Amino acid sequence: MARVWIEDRAAHADYQAAMEKWQAAKREGSKRQPPGRWRVRWYGPDGKPKALTFQKLPQAEAEKRALEERLSKGTYRDPKQGKTLFKEVAEEWHGALRKPAERTRNDYRELLDLYVIPKWGTWQVSAIRWEDVSAWLTDLGKEPGKRGKPLSPARIEKTHLVASMVMKRAVMAGRIHVNPFAGHELTKADDDDDHVYLTHEQLADLADAAGEHRTLILVLGYCGIRWSEATALKVGRVQLEARRLRIVQAHTRVKGGMRLGPVKNHEKRSVPLLRSVVDLIQPLVAGRPSGALLFPGGDGTHLRYGTWRPEFDAAVEEAGLAGLGITPHKLRHTAASLAIASGADVKVVQTMLGHKSAAMTLDVYGHLFPDRLDEVADALDAGRASALAGRTAVG
Known part of the structure; x- marks a missing residue:
């Protein structure tokens, strides 16, 4: 037959x-x-x-x-499988997520509910064409988002990623042959405009203006850890003699509040402490239990971003740094730039920041690393001269 x-x-x-x-x-x-x-x-x-x-x-x-x-x-591919609605595949995909941390899964859920399912939910997966997706991406960049402001390039990129991962599941499950969300050019954010690099003097001024949170500012500005990691730091993970902070947990936003969870990318790490900062941390750990938070909030629980941000902004204003767009998170950029300027190599900066790979660190901060081409050429010249001198002596 x-x-x-x-x-x-x-x-x-x-x-x-x-x-x-x-x-x-x-x-x-x-x-x-x-x-x-x-x-x-x-x-x-x-x-x-x-x-x-x-x-x-x-x-x-x-x-x-x-x-x-x-x-x-x-x-x-079975034609009937292609009639499955996008929202059904989306729920299958999100329900099967295993690797991402809870915060990442929550971010994916939010993007699905706000932007992806409202557009594609009732579409059959086989009916979605590449040109439909291209038009949608263009609209995302023009129309205001759910908060009334246009979506940033980074937000659009992440929204597209979520939709593409849903359709990748449709491909892998045999419902469609190709992913119509693949192969689209996306506008990239201008990283230079988004980064703020404070000098040692500016960071010192900001820390002094922060009052009781002076040490926290210096830890953020010199260690490069994330805000969620800093507020999860416990006394027992401060290694004063070794001058290290052990970063193993971070606060994660979940429904109903915040809870302690794994660090981003599951990159547990130790970051270096300046000797001058060790002296400031010493009184914060003295006599306190190992499970106590190093930087607690005023009510004894963790320091909440929404509560502390007005204090931070006031310190920025007092330090004369208003207008730079500095935020607690952007102090990571300062930590990276100061470390690179002091001679740290890419692997050290990667470890400090908790990046998944050195390639990611270079993508973000590669322009800050010094041009060492002349240094390499000079070293080669010295080696060549030494080798040729030895050959002449033998002759």
Whole structure:
């Protein structure tokens, strides 16, 4: 039996009955299309019979050729699977997430609910075309988001990533052949405009203006840890003699509040402490239990960003740094720039910041590393001169 064949239904009782019903409905004014006379039949890779009907023979022949090609090349997808709604695949994808931390899963959920499912939820996955996605991405960059402001390039990029991962699951599950969310050019954020690099003097002025939070500012500005990591630091993870902070947890936003969870990218690490900062941390750990937070809030629990940010902004104003766009998170950029200026190599900066790879660190801060081409050329010159001098002496 042929793997794909065409069947003429003209003599079939069910087709004749369907035609009679259609003709009767047509006489009463119905504009419904007639039933398909030509049925394409085949066996899928699972061995189960499949069928599609067409009104005209050329349509059936074109489908037969397409199915034969897909089956021979191993690119076959069951047409019925492509009728699955995007929102169903999205829920399957999100429910099956295992690797991302809870905060990342929550971020994905938010983007699904705000921007992805409202647009694509009722679409059949096989109906989504590349050009549809391209138009959507353009609209995301023009129209205000749910908070009333245009989405930033970074936000659009992440929204697109979530939608693309949903459709990647549709591909892997055999519902569609290609991912229409792949291959799109996205506007990249201008990192230089987003970064703020304070000098040692500016960082000192900010720390002095922060009052009781002076030490926290210096830890953020010299150690490069994230705000969520700093507020999760416990006394027992401060290694004064070794001059290290052990970063193993971070505060994660969940429904109903905040809780302690793993650090981003699961990159547990030790970061160096300046001797001058060790002296400031000493009184914060003296006599306190190892499980106590190093930088607690005023109510004894963790320091909350929303509560502390006005104090931080006031310190920025007092230090004469208003207008630079400095935030607690951007002190990581200062830590990176000061470390690089002091001679730290990319692996050291990667460890400090908790980046997943040195490549990521170079992508963000590569422009800050000094041009050492002349240094390499001078070293090669010295080596060449030494080698040639030795050869002349032997001669």
